[in-house]
Each structure stands twice: as structure tokens, then as C-alpha cells.
Amino acid sequence: MAAATAQPMGSLPSGVSVCTTLPDIFYLPELIFGGLVWILIASTKVFPPNPLGWVMFVSVFCFVMTFLWLVLFICGVHQNSPGWAAADWAYHVIAAFFYLSAAVLLAFITLVNKNIDLKIYQEDISAVVFAYIATLLYFVHAILSAVRWKSF
Structure with missing residues (x-):
């Protein structure tokens, strides 16, 4: 029964x-951990x-x-196009790189x-841990997005 409803890897949900599908199941954890980083950084005192x-x-x-990307996927704007799969991969690679640079900088500042x-x-310290978790989530999402993109 589950195999009948499974999304093929070469299509966009x-x-x-x-x-419920890989790699898109990572959207919610990315939002949660990214939001936690945002909240923790916003609540700390910023020295000059x-x-x-x-x-x-x-x-x-x-x-x-990520929230806008999730909404676009939920609404079905992508029309199951390989261009959207490539854009999904590119966004998650950029986000992983951004989060890695932010996590390293935040660890140094801490x-x-x-x-x-x-x-x-x-x-x-909590923000650093959550930033590295967000980096890992975006990185794994980027890898799985690349696999999906290449299977189109």
C-alpha cells in the first residue's frame, strides 16, 4: 500500500x-532549527x-x-519541471554554504x-549547535535534491 503512494525520485511533489517525501521532508526541520538560530541570535546582546x-x-x-519554497511546492507551482529540481538543488547548496559560514563565524564569536x-x-552555544544542525539539514537536502534532479 505504501509503495503505491510513494513519490518517484524523479518527480517533484x-x-x-x-x-512525506525525500528530500522535501527536511523543509520543516530546516524551518525549526533556522528559526531557533534566528530567535537565539535576536535575543543576545550585540557588542559593537x-x-x-x-x-x-x-x-x-x-x-x-525556505518557507516560500515550501509554499511554492505545496501549491504545485513547479509543474514537475527539471528546472525547478535544479533550482531546488541550487537553493539548498547556497543555503548550506551560508549556514556553514554563519555557524563558523558564530562559533568564533562565542x-x-x-x-x-x-x-x-x-x-x-545553543545557537552554534542549532546553526550546525541547520547546516547539516540543508546539506543533506542539497544532496538528495541533486539525486532527484539527476534522475529527471
């Missing part, structure tokens, strides 16, 4: 099947030499774009500012 602007940009940009305040340090 639409509707609620977006939440602290370049958290890039981290904030990445988390907000990827959150908004290490430099570890003696300032314990609460801020703990929030920054």
Missing part, C-alpha cells in the same frame, strides 16, 4: 506529499565589534526563502566572548 549581522541575515534569509556573561554564552 505537490500538496501535502511535500511533507560583534559581527552577528551576517548570522542574523543568513538565519532570516534562509527561514523566509569563543571570543565566553567570559562576558554566562547566560549569553549559553544562548550563543
